[in-house]
Amino acid sequence: MVAATLLGAGTAHAAPARPDLVVTAVGWGPQQTTAHGNPLTFTATIENQGTAPTPAGVIHGVGFQVDGTLRTWSDTWTLPLQPGESRTVEANSGPTGSRTWTATTGTHEVLAYVDDAGRIVEANEANNRTKKQLTVAATGPVVSSTYRNGAPFMKLASLPYKTGLASSISGTGYAACYTGGVVRWGSEKAIGAYGAGNWMYHQDSSWGWSGIADVPARATPIASSDIDLGEIVRWNYGDPAQKLTCNPGETPDFTRLHATAITTNRYAIAANGYNAGALLGTYTGPLNIDLPI
Structure with a gap:
């Protein structure tokens, strides 16, 4: 009886330790x-x-x-x-x-x-x-953003306090080999993703001012700020000489930025009056334009 009992008894096993x-x-x-x-x-x-x-x-x-x-x-x-x-x-x-x-x-x-x-x-x-x-929501602090004649044009919601804008364009950078300021035919090539402007609002001298704008309280819809295409190198941290092989006597340099997007960020302004506070809203719009550099 004891033997039968022992044979029929099962051994209790705890569930294995596992993550959940x-x-x-x-x-x-x-x-x-x-x-x-x-x-x-x-x-x-x-x-x-x-x-x-x-x-x-x-x-x-x-x-x-x-x-x-x-x-x-x-x-x-x-x-x-x-x-x-x-x-x-x-x-x-x-x-x-x-x-x-x-x-x-x-x-x-x-x-x-x-x-x-x-x-x-x-x-x-x-x-x-x-x-x-x-x-x-259907619209936010930045309703739309586009690029005309060297500057972004934004349609903005009216806010009861001063705000700051930071705009940038992005796309593909092209470069070529130059001799005496003239591009050698057939030397132009796409060399990567580049852009210009700023993502962060600021009004000090520690960074480029390109794409920065103040928006007064209750400003009506349109505001603009120039974007300096000369900043294109800063966005990629590399100049064309690192990505383009030219003949002796030639100089590699940018030719154009094929812009595919524009982004505008709207910020509250920090207590010091110079830097970004909270990001209130952002808008990214499509572009399809060649911008000479």
Whole structure:
């Protein structure tokens, strides 16, 4: 009887210690207000609520969906998360190569999905998603932005206080080999992504002033500030001599910037009156123009 009892008895096994990843917060930015045309970067706070650390060297991926469609993802975090530990990760790429999603008017559902590619074995595979509602206004502090005659032209919402603008253009830089100021036929080539102007508002002398403008309180829609195309080198931190091989006696130099986008950021002004405060809104508009340099 005792032997039979022993033979029929099973051994109790505790569940193996495993990590369990969840999303505790979903966010986006960088602007404080969200309007049509704003490029948004999604963030997610992920936590290991399991009983074992997540594995080292394995991507703790997070996919960001908008209304059920994958828009961007984060795949840079590869360090282990201990039980109870959390980290906030930010989108760094996406299906189109962009880390941002361009906001469209309306109310949207943003879903963050941790370990979306199933790289990590977890105690619970069914609790990896968290949703948050995002409402996008039809217009924001920067309604539109375009480029005319060497300067950006912006349509702005009226605000009851002084604000600052920073505008930039971006696209592909072209360069060629020059002799006596004349381009050698056939030497022009595209040498990479370049741009000019500023992303950050400032009114001091520590950086170029190109693309910077003040907007008085309750200003009416249009404001402009010149962009200095001579700044193109600063944006890429390299001159054509590093990317173009010319014949002896020739000089490599820029010829043009094929501009494909213009971005205008509108900022509150910091207490010192010279630097950017909070980013109030941003607008990126398409361009398709050749600008001689």
